[in-house]
Amino acid sequence: MDIKAMRHSAAHIMAEAIKELHPNAQFAFGPETQNGFYYDVEIPGGSLTNEDLPKIEKIMKKIIKSKTPFHHRDVPRDEALELFKDQKYKVKTLNSLLKDEQSVSVYTQNGFVDLCRGPHVENTGNIGAFAMDKIAGAYWLGNAENEPLQRIYGICFATKEELKEYKKLLEEAKKRDHRVTGKKLDLFSFHDEGAGFVFWHPRGLTLFNLMVDFIREGYRKLGAQEIRTPEILSEELWHRSGHYENFKDDMYFTEADERRYAIKPMNCPGSILIYKEKLYSYRDLPLRLMEMGHVHRFELSGVLHGLFRVRAFTQDDGHIYCMPEQIEEEIKRFVESVFYTYSIFGFDDVSVFIATRPDQSIGSDEEWENATVALKNALEKNGVEYGIKEGEGAFYGPKIEFNVKDCLKRNWQLGTIQVDFSMPRRFDLEYVGSDSARHAPVLLHRAILGSLERFIGIYLEHVAGALPAWLAPVQAVVITIAEGQNEYARKLSEKLVGKGLRVETDFSPERMNKKIRNAQLQKIPYMIILGEKEVMDKNLSVRLRTGENINGITVEEFVDSVKEIIKNRSDTLWPE
RNA sequence: GCUGGCGUAGCUCAGCCGGUAGAGCAGCUGAUUUGUAAUCAGCAGGCCGGAGGUUCAAAUCCUCUCGCCAGCUCCA
Numbered sequence A: 001m002d003i004k005a006m007r008h009s010a011a012h013i014m015a016e017a018i019k020e021l022h023p024n025a026q027f028a029f030g031p032e033t034q035n036g037f038y039y040d041v042e043i044p045g046g047s048l049t050n051e052d053l054p055k056i057e058k059i060m061k062k063i064i065k066s067k068t069p070f071h072h073r074d075v076p077r078d079e080a081l082e083l084f085k086d087q088k089y090k091v092k093t094l095n096s097l098l099k100d101e102q103s104v105s106v107y108t109q110n111g112f113v114d115l116c117r118g119p120h121v122e123n124t125g126n127i128g129a130f131a132m133d134k135i136a137g138a139y140w141l142g143n144a145e146n147e148p149l150q151r152i153y154g155i156c157f158a159t160k161e162e163l164k165e166y167k168k169l170l171e172e173a174k175k176r177d178h179r180v181t182g183k184k185l186d187l188f189s190f191h192d193e194g195a196g197f198v199f200w201h202p203r204g205l206t207l208f209n210l211m212v213d214f215i216r217e218g219y220r221k222l223g224a225q226e227i228r229t230p231e232i233l234s235e236e237l238w239h240r241s242g243h244y245e246n247f248k249d250d251m252y253f254t255e256a257d258e259r260r261y262a263i264k265p266m267n268c269p270g271s272i273l274i275y276k277e278k279l280y281s282y283r284d285l286p287l288r289l290m291e292m293g294h295v296h297r298f299e300l301s302g303v304l305h306g307l308f309r310v311r312a313f314t315q316d317d318g319h320i321y322c323m324p325e326q327i328e329e330e331i332k333r334f335v336e337s338v339f340y341t342y343s344i345f346g347f348d349d350v351s352v353f354i355a356t357r358p359d360q361s362i363g364s365d366e367e368w369e370n371a372t373v374a375l376k377n378a379l380e381k382n383g384v385e386y387g388i389k390e391g392e393g394a395f396y397g398p399k400i401e402f403n404v405k406d407c408l409k410r411n412w413q414l415g416t417i418q419v420d421f422s423m424p425r426r427f428d429l430e431y432v433g434s435d436s437a438r439h440a441p442v443l444l445h446r447a448i449l450g451s452l453e454r455f456i457g458i459y460l461e462h463v464a465g466a467l468p469a470w471l472a473p474v475q476a477v478v479i480t481i482a483e484g485q486n487e488y489a490r491k492l493s494e495k496l497v498g499k500g501l502r503v504e505t506d507f508s509p510e511r512m513n514k515k516i517r518n519a520q521l522q523k524i525p526y527m528i529i530l531g532e533k534e535v536m537d538k539n540l541s542v543r544l545r546t547g548e549n550i551n552g553i554t555v556e557e558f559v560d561s562v563k564e565i566i567k568n569r570s571d572t573l574w575p576e
Numbered sequence B: 001g002c003u004g005g006c007g008u009a010g011c012u013c014a015g016c017c018g019g020u021a022g023a024g025c026a027g028c029u030g031a032u033u034u035g036u037a038a039u040c041a042g043c044a045g046g047c048c049g050g051a052g053g054u055u056c057a058a059a060u061c062c063u064c065u066c067g068c069c070a071g072c073u074c075c076a
Helices: A003-021 A051-066 A077-083 A088-095 A159-175 A178-184 A200-222 A235-241 A241-248 A268-275 A324-344 A365-381 A424-425 A454-463 A483-498 A512-522 A530-535 A555-567
Strands: A036-042 A073-076 A104-107 A113-115 A129-139 A150-157 A232-234 A251-255 A259-263 A287-296 A311-322 A348-353 A385-390 A398-405 A411-420 A442-451 A476-480 A503-506 A526-530 A540-544 A551-555
Touching: A003 A036, A003 A051, A003 A104, A003 A113, A003 A150, A036 A129, A036 A311, A051 A129, A073 A077, A077 A088, A077 A104, A088 A113, A104 A259, A113 A348, A129 A159, A150 A159, A150 A442, A178 A454, A200 A287, A200 A311, A200 A324, A200 A442, A200 A454, A232 A235, A235 A241, A235 A268, A235 A424, A251 A512, A259 A385, A268 A287, A268 A311, A268 A424, A268 A442, A268 A526, A324 A348, A324 A365, A324 A411, A348 A365, A365 A398, A365 A411, A411 A424, A411 A454, A442 A454, A476 A483, A476 A512, A483 A503, A483 A526, A483 A555, A503 A512, A512 A526, A526 A530, A526 A555, A530 A540, A540 A555, A551 A555
Parallel strands: A348 A385, A476 A503, A476 A526
Antiparallel strands: A036 A150, A073 A104, A104 A113, A129 A150, A232 A259, A251 A259, A287 A311, A311 A442, A348 A398, A398 A411, A411 A442, A526 A540, A540 A551
């Protein structure tokens, strides 16, 4: 059965139910979604509330039970205008989107008529499992200047089992919320004094820095050299780069000595200034620079969301200056690096897209065409399958996007590599070719994780806070059973720290059980339990976070095993 | 930014058709010295996000403001 048709049909049934409750309800659009459907409605002089959802659901069930057929017919536009004369949004649609159509498609069930292209299921009985979900605000045509509407969401699946599974995933996602994990594991916080700005706590910053180390290592392997550029640069620079006219509303500005400055929302202009420091030969290219660039963007208050959407973040931002014929090779190397990096984090389901020219953009048609073809060629020659995202490129050039699926099957866009012919021209970038003439290099913008902050949020949810040994801010905690072992524990801990491990001790006057519980809640990978026995035998009893016990090993055996796990960036805690 | 909801102890939350605040956990103190996810008891802790207003009286009602949450829109 076509799940899309089913969900879309469910939207019609919901509309019929709403019309039963509110005969004068005005319906806008009601499409299917990834997990169900919604319908945008306006209740003249009133509104729907959460209490209405069960009522709607009840009526929908009745309609489904009736197994009423969906009738399809094509009617002339004039007739449709008459038919929908009481539905102002349908009339608007007929007079805009469908204004050139001779006849339009109409579906009817139970006397409820809707302007709709279809397709639909045969009858209302063909709806699998559904549930009303929530009510949210929306606007006609998604524009806040237009009429406010209410978007009524439902979820719908072919079977009850799938619906149940989906609800379980939602619950699981709620449990894994990185904002909660961040608080519980004492990683980061947010404060009213700076909405959208992350405060990294000691443990969170340890994680952050370990991530940075790993990314740096990857970029080094790609032959990139790290730079750092200022966060405040003159406003004029941003006019030149084109960022000002495209994003001035989303930028922070400041002033000093009567000169206007912008807090950088992007790293490329800074990198470009370094490139312009000297004249490069074609032999120097590709020149690969990278920067852990801290950028500020004045995001709308309503979009802020934990680490996912912040107003200041760190990009693993790379800029490659190369000749056009080098693009393919650079993309090839980058793609390999991206897949490798994601696999280390346990993201094995990666999809690739090419995003093409958006409405608001700079550069000539020819440049866009060339750049887009270059991206396609690079992917095709490397056997990478990809989809197309029409009009979703950057304003200066097309891009390849890398999406991963996490363990809850949610999609996240992470990495990107973008071809840019525009910026080099705007900044008069040059290199001397083998023909002794000066040419403009191509600029490739690339990022593997995109935003470190956002990636950490995604990853925390992916692993539910249980960080692998190589990333755990505290790798092991030494837990004593009685005070008598504290001195020995202190020495042991110091020894382990000396070996390069991140180890803490728990000397709190609590029982061992409580200390273990606390360590478990902190998701610390290794708990070293010290009692009289271990002190006597000079060996260790290790409890893994998974609950498994490794008893009677020497300190050396422990260190070697953990170091091997860390070196391999393994997601298991103990060697096989 | 827009629509709707929310803001009470360090944390999670109760109290809210008005009569100046409560629980659990965490913290502190004392007792307990304990073998793989919470020992017991006591103590302390809050200008109820901020500013105005209504009222004899405001955590509770109203206005504004800041922040958070769910969406919309946006994302170089």
